[in-house]
Amino acid sequence: MSVVRILFFYFAFVILLSAFMGLRQRSPVKALLWILLLFVHIGGLYLLLNAEVLAFLQIIIYAGAILVLYLIMLLILDVREEERSMLYLKNWQSRIWAGLLVSFFFILGSLTFVNKHRGEHTLDKLKEVGPSKILGRLLFEDFTFPLIILAFLLLVPLLGIGLLFVKRRQDGSA
Amino acid sequence: MGLLNGYLVLGVLLFGIGLLGFIIRRNLIMMLISVEIMLNAVNIKLVALSHFMQDLKGQVMTLFVMASAAGAVAIGLIILLMVYRNKGTVDVEKYDLLRED
Numbered sequence: 001m002s003v004v005r006i007l008f009f010y011f012a013f014v015i016l017l018s019a020f021m022g023l024r025q026r027s028p029v030k031a032l033l034w035i036l037l038l039f040v041h042i043g044g045l046y047l048l049l050n051a052e053v054l055a056f057l058q059i060i061i062y063a064g065a066i067l068v069l070y071l072i073m074l075l076i077l078d079v080r081e082e083e084r085s086m087l088y089l090k091n092w093q094s095r096i097w098a099g100l101l102v103s104f105f106f107i108l109g110s111l112t113f114v115n116k117h118r119g120e121h122t123l124d125k126l127k128e129v130g131p132s133k134i135l136g137r138l139l140f141e142d143f144t145f146p147l148i149i150l151a152f153l154l155l156v157p158l159l160g161i162g163l164l165f166v167k168r169r170q171d172g173s174a
Numbered sequence: 175m176g177l178l179n180g181y182l183v184l185g186v187l188l189f190g191i192g193l194l195g196f197i198i199r200r201n202l203i204m205m206l207i208s209v210e211i212m213l214n215a216v217n218i219k220l221v222a223l224s225h226f227m228q229d230l231k232g233q234v235m236t237l238f239v240m241a242s243a244a245g246a247v248a249i250g251l252i253i254l255l256m257v258y259r260n261k262g263t264v265d266v267e268k269y270d271l272l273r274e275d
Contacts, residue, residue: 008181023192035210061240066243098197102190122228123228135230
């Protein structure tokens with residue numbers, strides 16, 4: 001059993017455990033702390049997969065930005081522990097149908113999966129050029145147009161934040 | 175080559191946990207977090223396939239997913255804040271303005 005295999009099973013165990021524990025907490029703050037553990041361990045998993053840039057971006061964006069955004073939202077909102085309410089799918093027939101639908105998609109995905117493709121980014125090339133340089137060249141040479149579209153997409157939350165501060169007048173006009 | 179199946183199974187299980195959380199939890203914040211968990215499950219699969227198929231396009235795709243997830247979270251939390259101003263709760267069972275009595 002190699003070190004990589006042991007590390008993979010450790011990360012997989014902690015990821016599944018913290019996702020499960022996080023989603024069954026009733027207090028949102030405790031849930032967010034479990035989710036923080038989940039995001040950091042996913043970053044570790046990326047390190048195992050030779051994706052160093054993505055590992056650090058995972059920790060910076062998810063654990064640093066998005067989770068803090070959720071915590072600030074909890075500070076603003078004064079959310080108490082939620083009451084235990086009815087389950088979503090009430091009768092067992094619809095539960096079985098929903099489970100069958102999800103497993104149908106998983107089985108369809110695994111049957112149509114073709115494991116023959118081999119790209120040109122081998123491990124030797126990664127070692128020679130460097131992981132961030134090779135990713136940056138791919139991003140700015142082959143994927144320039146999607147990157148520009150993504151940058152415009154990130155303007156939309158800015159408009160939304162502006163919308164927060166628009167006070168509605170009495171006659172309904174903004 | 176050996177561990178690819180492990181990564182794919184991990185992605186499926188994590189996606190299932192996120193989907194279950196999205197269906198079961200009634201708190202809107204927890205539902206948004208479930209969506210984040212599902213996106214992360216897909217990201218794990220993309221990076222694993224990118225590693226084992228020696229093609230970095232999967233990592234570029236993961237980068238795009240991360241950026242658009244950040245935008246989606248900002249929009250979702252703004253919508254949550256504005257709904258909370260009107261209704262005073264984050265429980266989705268209480269959002270019944272369109273329900274017929």
